[in-house]
Amino acid sequence: MPSVTHDDAPPLADLMPWSVAPPRLGRGWPTGPDAASLKARWDALLKAEGPDREALFEPTRSRTLRSAVGQLPGRTGGTERLARASGPCPEPVRVLHAPFDEQWLIPDHRLIDAARPELWRVADDDQVFVVETPANAQGARLFATSVLPLLRPGRIRPLYRRPGGTEPNLSPGLLEHLRTRLGIEVAPPDVLGWILAAVRPDLTVPLTDDPGLWSRGVEWGRRTLWLMRRHGDRPKLPGGRRPYVRAPLPSRPVLLAYDRNEEALLLDEGRISPVPPEAWDFEVAGVRVLEQWFTARVTEPEPGTLAAIRPATWPQTWTSELLELIAALALLAELQPPWDELTSRITAADLRGAGVLPVPEPARRPASVLDGHEEGPEGQLALI
Numbered sequence: 550m551p552s553v554t555h556d557d558a559p560p561l562a563d564l565m566p567w568s569v570a571p572p573r574l575g576r577g578w579p580t581g582p583d584a585a586s587l588k589a590r591w592d593a594l595l596k597a598e599g600p601d602r603e604a605l606f607e608p609t610r611s612r613t614l615r616s617a618v619g620q621l622p623g624r625t626g627g628t629e630r631l632a633r634a635s636g637p638c639p640e641p642v643r644v645l646h647a648p649f650d651e652q653w654l655i656p657d658h659r660l661i662d663a664a665r666p667e668l669w670r671v672a673d674d675d676q677v678f679v680v681e682t683p684a685n686a687q688g689a690r691l692f693a694t695s696v697l698p699l700l701r702p703g704r705i706r707p708l709y710r711r712p713g714g715t716e717p718n719l720s721p722g723l724l725e726h727l728r729t730r731l732g733i734e735v736a737p738p739d740v741l742g743w744i745l746a747a748v749r750p751d752l753t754v755p756l757t758d759d760p761g762l763w764s765r766g767v768e769w770g771r772r773t774l775w776l777m778r779r780h781g782d783r784p785k786l787p788g789g790r791r792p793y794v795r796a797p798l799p800s801r802p803v804l805l806a807y808d809r810n811e812e813a814l815l816l817d818e819g820r821i822s823p824v825p826p827e828a829w830d831f832e833v834a835g836v837r838v839l840e841q842w843f844t845a846r847v848t849e850p851e852p853g854t855l856a857a858i859r860p861a862t863w864p865q866t867w868t869s870e871l872l873e874l875i876a877a878l879a880l881l882a883e884l885q886p887p888w889d890e891l892t893s894r895i896t897a898a899d900l901r902g903a904g905v906l907p908v909p910e911p912a913r914r915p916a917s918v919l920d921g922h923e924e925g926p927e928g929q930l931a932l933i
Contacts, residue, residue, distance in 0.1 A: 558753040558893035559900055561691075561706070561744065565679065566908040567718045567915060568704040572697070575662030576607040578855035579655040580699070582846050583864060584641040587655050590855040591638035594631075605855050606631065611662035618658045622670040626657040634659075645698040648682065648833035649777075649874055650842045654699070667915040671707050672697050675714030677741060677774070679706040683834045684750065690833060691748055693741070695778045708741055710916040721912055722905040730758040730895055742770030747891055755893035765887040773884060776877045784877045792875050796820035800862040805843045814839070814875070821872070827882030828875050838878060842871070 562568070574580065581587050594605050606614055614632040626639035639657050646652040658664055668678075680692040681703030692698075698705055710716040717724070717737035727735045746766040748754050757763050776784055785791060798819030806815040807829045813822035814829070831838050846867060850856035900906040 556893045557896035557898055558755040559897040561748060561752045561754050563720055563906055563908055564754055565706040565718050566720055566913045567710060568706045569665050569668050571701045571705055572665045572699055573663040575609045575612055579660040580646060580652055582652050583860055584653045586859045587641045587653055588638040590858045591655060593855060593858060595635060609662055616659060621656050621658045621664055622666050624656045631659050643696045645694045645696050647841055648692055649838050650845060651696060668697060671709060671712055673712045677708040691745060693774050693777045708737060716916060720905050720908045726903050726905050731760045731763055733760050739767045742767040742774060745770035745773050755891045756895035758894045769887045776881045779877055783873055784880050786876045786879055790823060792821050792824050792872055795822050798863055798868060802863060803847055805840060824875055825879045828878040831878040831882055
């Protein structure tokens with residue numbers, strides 16, 4: 550990552566001005582690593598009655614069984630109060646539970662303390678969410694994902710302000726200014742690629758007017774984005790370095806370890822290799838990614854809670870996800886930034902002179918998205 554230089558580089562908050570706080574669930578059981586368990590938890594909740602249903606729900610000040618809330622944008626869950634709700638579980642959706650850890654969520658507004666509907670309105674196949682992760686010894690980092698992120702506490706900055714990849718979340722006039730200074734076409738994904746490549750620990754982003762340097766940074770950032778999102782073609786290591794299951798994984802592994810000499814990942818007596826040391830050591834915000842991913846799947850929940858409903862044995866899909874994660878982390882660790890240090894040739898003062906900054910206040914607020922109706926509490930029409 551480039552070192553910090555005091556050269557009036559513009560802050561990320563001015564380049565991607567609209568940001569949203571991450572969703573706050575208020576209870577853990579509506580999320581999990583497999584969708585089938587979530588549906589079973591929903592069924593168990595609705596089969597319970599009275600105080601039993603209340604206890605299973607885990608009420609908070611924001612949500613109880615009697616809370617009246619509307620549908621999540623783009624979802625079809627019910628809106629009657631959960632105290633008398635019936636019917637099937639809303640189809641679980643993929644979310645980013647932790648860095649590189651996609652899990653599932655029951656997309657029902659009644660289960661989520663603070664769902665951030667403005668994020669759901671713009672979540673589609675064209676969207677990319679940029680997440681600020683906490684600062685650590687290596688400095689602040691950005692993470693990018695195609696699915697709704699639940700990571701806390703950093704801000705979430707969508708690439709687009711409207712569905713369908715329209716109206717980029719960039720300071721008005723920034724694209725045109727970059728095109729003029731660089732003398733080449735610049736698209737919103739290019740700017741995102743550059744941001745991922747150039748962002749500094751203090752979340753400022755040096756900008757260049759050198760088209761060759763810009764192209765190298767964008768290419769590096771786009772590959773980083775692909776490995777973070779794992780969207781489309783799945784990342785694979787070359788044949789001789791590709792990890793495989795060398796000893797069958799147990800039905801309920803409890804311990805994860807790493808053998809550096811053998812480059813092997815050990816799940817109790819199960820064994821996966823080769824696993825490069827760089828993949829095992831890969832951290833985000835000071836936390837080892839592989840350990841966090843494993844812990845989320847094996848930690849014993851409190852008995853009698855809905856979270857205790859989970860797979861009886863380790864699913865094959867988790868093994869496939871683990872092998873893909875190892876490949877993505879190893880390939881990311883190999884990526885070397887396209888420069889040792891970068892000075893901002895387009896400064897915040899330049900952007901102010903061009904009228905790009907200061908950012909107009911409407912650009913910091915969500916756009917009005919009125920393309921579809923949203924159902925309010927108890928089936929009423931919601932006004933947005």
